[in-house]
Amino acid sequence: MKKLALTDDILLSVEKPARYLGNEINVVMKDLADVKIRFAMCFPDVYEIGMSYLGIQIIYDLLNAREDVWCERVYSPWTDLDAVMRERKIPLFALESQDPVQDFDFLGITIQYEMCYTNILQVLDLSGIPLLARDRKDGDTIVIGGGPCTYNPEPIADFFDIFYIGEGETQYYRLMDLYNESREQGLSRKEFLIRAASIPGLYVPSLYEPTYKEDGTIACVRPLVPGIPEKISRQVVTDLNDVTYPEKPLIPFIKVTQDRIVLEIMRGCIRGCRFCQAGMVYRPDRQRDLSFLIDKAQKMIEATGHDEISLSSLSSSDYACLPELTQYLIDECQKKNINISLPSLRIDAFSLDVMSKVQDVRKSSLTFAPEAGTQRMRNVINKGLTEEDILGGAMQAFIGGWSRIKLYFMLGLPTETDEDVEGIALLADKIASEFYSIPKEERPNSKRVEIVSSTSFFVPKPFTPFQWCRQATKDEFVEKQKLLSRKMHSVLNHRSLKYNWHEFDLSLLEGVFARGDRRLCSVILTAYQNGCIYDAWSEYFKVDVWREAFEKCSVDPAFYIHRERPLDEIFPWDHIDIGVSRRFLEREYKRARQGLITPNCRQSCSGCGCGQYKTGVCYETQD
Amino acid sequence: MKLRIKFSKKGEMKFIGHLDIMRYFQKALRRAGYDMVYSKGFHPHPVMSFASPLGLGLESLGEYMDIETASALPMDQMQENLDEQMAEGMKILKVVRLDDGAKNSMSIFAGADYRVSFRQGFREADQPESEPRLFSRDQVSTFLAADSILVRKKTKKSEIDLDIRPLIFDMVLEDGGTLFMSLSAGSAANLKPELVISAMCSTFSLAYDPYQLLITRLEMYADQGKDGRRDLVPLDRYQIWQGEKQEDP
Numbered sequence: 001m002k003k004l005a006l007t008d009d010i011l012l013s014v015e016k017p018a019r020y021l022g023n024e025i026n027v028v029m030k031d032l033a034d035v036k037i038r039f040a041m042c043f044p045d046v047y048e049i050g051m052s053y054l055g056i057q058i059i060y061d062l063l064n065a066r067e068d069v070w071c072e073r074v075y076s077p078w079t080d081l082d083a084v085m086r087e088r089k090i091p092l093f094a095l096e097s098q099d100p101v102q103d104f105d106f107l108g109i110t111i112q113y114e115m116c117y118t119n120i121l122q123v124l125d126l127s128g129i130p131l132l133a134r135d136r137k138d139g140d141t142i143v144i145g146g147g148p149c150t151y152n153p154e155p156i157a158d159f160f161d162i163f164y165i166g167e168g169e170t171q172y173y174r175l176m177d178l179y180n181e182s183r184e185q186g187l188s189r190k191e192f193l194i195r196a197a198s199i200p201g202l203y204v205p206s207l208y209e210p211t212y213k214e215d216g217t218i219a220c221v222r223p224l225v226p227g228i229p230e231k232i233s234r235q236v237v238t239d240l241n242d243v244t245y246p247e248k249p250l251i252p253f254i255k256v257t258q259d260r261i262v263l264e265i266m267r268g269c270i271r272g273c274r275f276c277q278a279g280m281v282y283r284p285d286r287q288r289d290l291s292f293l294i295d296k297a298q299k300m301i302e303a304t305g306h307d308e309i310s311l312s313s314l315s316s317s318d319y320a321c322l323p324e325l326t327q328y329l330i331d332e333c334q335k336k337n338i339n340i341s342l343p344s345l346r347i348d349a350f351s352l353d354v355m356s357k358v359q360d361v362r363k364s365s366l367t368f369a370p371e372a373g374t375q376r377m378r379n380v381i382n383k384g385l386t387e388e389d390i391l392g393g394a395m396q397a398f399i400g401g402w403s404r405i406k407l408y409f410m411l412g413l414p415t416e417t418d419e420d421v422e423g424i425a426l427l428a429d430k431i432a433s434e435f436y437s438i439p440k441e442e443r444p445n446s447k448r449v450e451i452v453s454s455t456s457f458f459v460p461k462p463f464t465p466f467q468w469c470r471q472a473t474k475d476e477f478v479e480k481q482k483l484l485s486r487k488m489h490s491v492l493n494h495r496s497l498k499y500n501w502h503e504f505d506l507s508l509l510e511g512v513f514a515r516g517d518r519r520l521c522s523v524i525l526t527a528y529q530n531g532c533i534y535d536a537w538s539e540y541f542k543v544d545v546w547r548e549a550f551e552k553c554s555v556d557p558a559f560y561i562h563r564e565r566p567l568d569e570i571f572p573w574d575h576i577d578i579g580v581s582r583r584f585l586e587r588e589y590k591r592a593r594q595g596l597i598t599p600n601c602r603q604s605c606s607g608c609g610c611g612q613y614k615t616g617v618c619y620e621t622q623d
Numbered sequence: 624m625k626l627r628i629k630f631s632k633k634g635e636m637k638f639i640g641h642l643d644i645m646r647y648f649q650k651a652l653r654r655a656g657y658d659m660v661y662s663k664g665f666h667p668h669p670v671m672s673f674a675s676p677l678g679l680g681l682e683s684l685g686e687y688m689d690i691e692t693a694s695a696l697p698m699d700q701m702q703e704n705l706d707e708q709m710a711e712g713m714k715i716l717k718v719v720r721l722d723d724g725a726k727n728s729m730s731i732f733a734g735a736d737y738r739v740s741f742r743q744g745f746r747e748a749d750q751p752e753s754e755p756r757l758f759s760r761d762q763v764s765t766f767l768a769a770d771s772i773l774v775r776k777k778t779k780k781s782e783i784d785l786d787i788r789p790l791i792f793d794m795v796l797e798d799g800g801t802l803f804m805s806l807s808a809g810s811a812a813n814l815k816p817e818l819v820i821s822a823m824c825s826t827f828s829l830a831y832d833p834y835q836l837l838i839t840r841l842e843m844y845a846d847q848g849k850d851g852r853r854d855l856v857p858l859d860r861y862q863i864w865q866g867e868k869q870e871d872p
Contacts, residue, residue: 004635008742009834012680017638023710025650251650253643253710305650305708307668336653337667360664 005093019047022095025251042074044119052258072096092126101127111149114513115536152573155520157205166235197228201235248303260308269314270601277461286616310341317346347393365404373423412472425487432493457507465588471561517572581609625721636712641676660691674728683840725862733846790814
């Protein structure tokens, strides 16, 4: 039995000790004598969140398939253990071997949301790895970041040696080979990083230098050494039927957020919603074959014993073989008493029929994401969903037995007027009216309907048509949210409506990081040193400490979020080539202002630039 | 058919709480191909129950779980299949078929044996020279000689004084210094080993550090005694299947 990094008395005094044991079913253990490269893969949030993320499982399997690499996992210790580790000077350890992360060749950190930035510093700090890349010496762990936030990595550029831009399946083996070679040749850290920068998709921020104009915007970002690319191109898997996919995923002992088998049916999205970063940066739409998915589903059911399976994609309704796949799962899973979960389905006759087979309609709610309350506003964001679709879908749902509807909206979208804000309440009210138009005796189980509307505050993201847009100020957000609350209370069916809203402080900070530049590194470092950690958890979010950090570093957050940026401004992320061209985004930005809809990729190609990958929907349409 | 599964839980697994162990077994039983009987409804769950939850941090050599299956292979095969699915630290010791009318282990659980020792790390630090001992032989016999041992126990509404002496069936200081205890258990009169240790510590004015001691549950029993006389039998030997009942000609 392995020796744990933490003693019994510590494990028994912290919450959920199972977070720190590394003894899950299907865990990969290796003999150190056979291993040349030790890789610690980290999700910088608590175990239950990190364990729910498919991406780590994919990289875990991919790297462990190599005999010379042992990939282990690391998560942020929860605040209780964090305090104990600092007090007793216990170094952060990887779960499988329980060895200090400091002894590893690589620390890979997946960065899924901006609000985990201070947790990255927590992980480095507890590991005893210098926080700033420039302070790391030969022999120190190489810190590599990946995931959606690395598409604008500048606000955290000082903390990383390498960013991996794109899908993990493509370049990790080349990086491992290069590392082995460099070590055999006795190359320095710097020499290794210069070579790594030539691998497509690998961005070594220390080898690039931004210069600024007098107005504070970027003048240019230049490579500092010859021979490395000026632009770093996102790596894309061209055949999703020919890549590693976990067949024996790890099974945690404690209940985690995604406590089920996850079947990723496709990547990318054809829809082109203008606010959605994922819809732009994961293009093109690439689908997995039905036979591939059935094979993986069977293997994972056998290897895990999970009692639930969930489809994963940005828009499951756009998966071509969805009827066949759901039919297979229903037949197979009901026999075995396995539940099926079908997120991100558009509400139509087909999906209602499928959902009625896999869930108890009396107890579950249906979710619509109209994102905006008026047709004008929905056209601006290119959300191809009409009021007719929504009301028709809701009516079918009511007849099918549902009586609880959840609606998701955003406040603060570009060009939004008071009418658009109030339109959210009016739409919710109309849906309720649809319900009450059904004669009482024919209404589903309950005689009342419940319409729950939630609003989040719009955050403009890089590589979207709204990357030029100003984000609403805190006061504007407050006004909009109050206006909507009042309207919700004044409509006819107000007793059937509920309204929830998100916090605005988090949305503003998220906005700053999303479109920020390297000057934010010092702000993040200062905030961390002054006690910020787990910012994504509202109970730990310290807005005052953040405000002080900005002041101390003389950085004005408004510069990053409250300006409408000119069309020719150079952005901090312009040296990353994400696939969609800046020209396309600009065209979309202008069409948004005119309220023009752009057809989805399957209807017609709009020339976004992702045709360069020669795969997926871009190829279908050319056939 | 009703099956009773006996398992051990040691090492790292002692940090996995009872609810998580239930979820763990649901998955392990699926992987092992057990033909489980499920509850009805949209979220069916397998029919299973445990004799008694084991506290976090305790180890056990004799835990019991009852399940219901629609069919079964020979019991040693069932044991092997499930054992293959165990995490390190868990072992399936035995699978037995119960009488169709057998009561579940939770309702018949009447007593348990425990062994108390020092946790790894503490023994060396605290008593580097002498043989480690939790208590002296004299202390054990003095403790047992009392007519009654009152401890404060919190109930839902208030605190009461509970006499734990009648609930201690046996207590022996073993060679090597570990302490063996046989205690009353179950819904009627449940006595936790931690409570006995803390009572002993307070009797002899010793500091009680719960993290210092490792408690191992050794076995769990049903009481098959009659007329108020105790007759403990391990749960895997109580109401077990005797084959199809043959009608006398």
